[in-house]
Amino acid sequence: MTIPSILLTAGFALMAAAPPSSALQTEGPFLPLKSQDAFARAEKEGLPVLIWFTDPELPECRRMARIFKDESLTNWIKENTICIQVRPQDEPKLASHYAAQAPPATVLVQNTRQLIERLDGVVSADKFLSTFELAVTGLRTAVLPEGDLAKDPYAWLAWGNHLFTLGSNPEECLNAYTWVLDYAEKTHPGLRARSLEFLLKRIAYLKLGTDLATPRLTQRRADIQRLIVGGKATEQNIYELIRFNFWLRQEKNTTDFFAQLTNQDEVQKGIREILIWHDLEQIIAWRNYSAVRELVPDPKPMILQRFEALAASTEDASKPAPLLAYGLTDSRSRIVRDAALHYEALLFSGLGKQAKDLKSVVLSRVATGRAYVIFMAKSNRLKLYALSKETGEAGMEALGPKGQKMVGTALIRSENLGKAETADPEKTVEDGR
Numbered sequence: 368m369t370i371p372s373i374l375l376t377a378g379f380a381l382m383a384a385a386p387p388s389s390a391l392q393t394e395g396p397f398l399p400l401k402s403q404d405a406f407a408r409a410e411k412e413g414l415p416v417l418i419w420f421t422d423p424e425l426p427e428c429r430r431m432a433r434i435f436k437d438e439s440l441t442n443w444i445k446e447n448t449i450c451i452q453v454r455p456q457d458e459p460k461l462a463s464h465y466a467a468q469a470p471p472a473t474v475l476v477q478n479t480r481q482l483i484e485r486l487d488g489v490v491s492a493d494k495f496l497s498t499f500e501l502a503v504t505g506l507r508t509a510v511l512p513e514g515d516l517a518k519d520p521y522a523w524l525a526w527g528n529h530l531f532t533l534g535s536n537p538e539e540c541l542n543a544y545t546w547v548l549d550y551a552e553k554t555h556p557g558l559r560a561r562s563l564e565f566l567l568k569r570i571a572y573l574k575l576g577t578d579l580a581t582p583r584l585t586q587r588r589a590d591i592q593r594l595i596v597g598g599k600a601t602e603q604n605i606y607e608l609i610r611f612n613f614w615l616r617q618e619k620n621t622t623d624f625f626a627q628l629t630n631q632d633e634v635q636k637g638i639r640e641i642l643i644w645h646d647l648e649q650i651i652a653w654r655n656y657s658a659v660r661e662l663v664p665d666p667k668p669m670i671l672q673r674f675e676a677l678a679a680s681t682e683d684a685s686k687p688a689p690l691l692a693y694g695l696t697d698s699r700s701r702i703v704r705d706a707a708l709h710y711e712a713l714l715f716s717g718l719g720k721q722a723k724d725l726k727s728v729v730l731s732r733v734a735t736g737r738a739y740v741i742f743m744a745k746s747n748r749l750k751l752y753a754l755s756k757e758t759g760e761a762g763m764e765a766l767g768p769k770g771q772k773m774v775g776t777a778l779i780r781s782e783n784l785g786k787a788e789t790a791d792p793e794k795t796v797e798d799g800r
């Protein structure tokens with residue numbers, strides 16, 4: 368099995384695409400081609416195929432569509448790819464083959480149908496362009512950097528991509544990618560930040576081909592952590608620590624590091640605040656509730672502010688979508704997730720009324736089965752099954768048939784969890800009722 372096959376295992380021939388739906392956008396870089404015709408043209412022109420899986424009925428897909436109005440992005444796509452858009456329901460086998468049944472999702476594929484790179488969810492035009500621009504570097508031609516090229520990070524990136532695509536010589540491929548990681552900033556300021564996620568993901572896949580990949584990442588993570596402890600770190604360094612731990616599959620390292628910091632030192636307090644923003648899900652997963660409460664005593668204003676910014680960008684197409692850190696755009700699902708995490712911290716702290724107010728603010732704006740269920744899951748985690756039942760019953764009254772079905776399943780789960788909890792009496796949150 369070659370290295371790129373780890374990204375996606377190819378197992379069957381792709382089916383011919385249905386004609387593009389009239390509901391799909393007709394402007395931008397998209398060609399009105401069936402998938403089989405797109406691959407045939409790509410092979411003839413020696414270009415990869417860029418497939419945007421979308422559904423115009425979904426709000427996140429409509430928001431994602433805005434990036435294709437960016438002229439520089441559109442021009443790059445037209446010059447470097449054969450670009451088509453596909454609704455997963457129109458081409459279910461194609462969507463399944465690239466694990467893109469839940470749009471928006473974008474995949475860059477060789478004309479041989481082998482996956483090169485992918486992006487899921489709503490992202491900014493800058494992140495979209497940088498990710499795929501990095502991925503196509505060296506696809507056509509690449510040589511081992513020597514002479515003047517030996518100091519060019521793009522030459523090393525091209526060489527690494529070439530070896531990665533071939534699926535051979537993983538150690539030499541690792542050397543090329545780590546060279547870019549270590550030295551790109553010296554000649555191309557900003558390139559390390561721009562290429563970090565791409566490089567870490569590629570190096571993580573190389574772990575299956577060489578035992579050297581994990582030690583390389585671990586060593587560089589230690590260097591970053593020393594910078595942070597020494598008070599010399601930037602927010603980018605703190606973010607890098609999180610991403611190194613993610614791709615090492617050692618996320619608890621970030622949470623343990625967070626727990627070691629103190630609010631008494633202003634530098635360390637600032638680091639904790641940044642970590643709260645970037646790593647809230649893991650911090651709550653390991654039950655660091657008191658630290659979250661101390662740093663964010665009242666999350667409701669922040670959640671309301673994010674909803675307002677999102678609504679403003681939705682109503683006015685000229686306004687960009689709210690941008691979170693490092694190229695991610697805000698979305699209803701992200702706001703609901705973060706609110707539910709703070710909800711769990713409030714409940715654990717005995718602040719039931721404040722938790723209930725936060726939940727009401729969110730569910731009044733996002734009345735979906737998934738939103739109700741995520742809040743139910745948080746109270747279930749704290750064994751507050753009566754509260755989960757209350758939330759679920761409210762959802763059954765407020766939602767339509769599809770949402771009711773989802774919440775009904777969650778209600779059964781809460782009831783079963785409550786029955787299984789025989790050691791302790793059922794808990795309630797009196798001030799939250």
